[in-house]
Amino acid sequence: QVQLVESGGGLVQAGDSLRLSCAASGRTFSTYVMGWFRQAPGREREFVAMISWNGGSTYYADSVKGRFTISRDNAENAVYLQMNSLKPEDTAVYYCAARPSASSRMVTRREEYAYWGQGTQVTVSS
Numbered sequence: 001q002v003q004l005v006e007s008g009g010g011l012v013q014a015g016d017s018l019r020l021s022c023a024a025s026g027r028t029f030s031t032y033v034m035g036w037f038r039q040a041p042g043r044e045r046e047f048v049a050m051i052s053w054n055g056g057s058t059y060y061a062d063s064v065k066g067r068f069t070i071s072r073d074n075a076e077n078a079v080y081l082q083m084n085s086l087k088p089e090d091t092a093v094y095y096c097a098a099r100p101s102a103s104s105r106m107v108t109r110r111e112e113y114a115y116w117g118q119g120t121q122v123t124v125s126s
Contacts, residue, residue, distance in 0.1 A: 002026040002115050004096045009120030012086055016124070020081040022096030022117060030054070030074040033099040036081045037110055038092035038122075045095065047108035049081060057104040064090075086124045093119040 008020040020036070031053055039045040049070040050059045058070050064083075072079040079096060097113035107113070 002029060002032060002098050004098060004115055004117035006094065006096045006117045006120040009094060009122045011123045011125065014087055014124055014126050016086050017082070017084045018086065018122060020083065020094055020096075020120060020122070022079045022081075024077045024079070024096075024098065026077070028100075029077040029098075031100060031102065032115075033101045033103070033107060034070075034072055034079040035097045035099065035107065035113055036070060036079075037095045037097055037113075038090075039095070039119075040092040043092075045110055047110070048094070050107060051079065052104040053102060057106075059106040059108075061108075083122070086122075088124050088126045091122060091124050093121050095119045 003025040005023045035050040036048040037045050051070045055072050067085045069082040096117040098115040099113045
């Protein structure tokens, strides 16, 4: 089992950058696929990005491709989401999620992730 704690959210202006962090507990972090999701008010939680257990494969939602970068540090039990050129439509609560898997295939359905953090708010003003 793994516990996840996100940090790094905040209020920024359009065009600014933020870096979200997700700290994971547990000795098996390196065996988990890690993902970032987000949920805006009144909307479903949606996939943002995913990284395979060894960092060799990454996937992004079309809406963030080219602006966001997911990375991980297995030695530090952490996963990151670097968000550049932020837009007002990026405003949401951002969640870190973990899925025990050695597969590198893209997994975007939230039902396939077993563990979730509590979320961190990102607000982008225009």
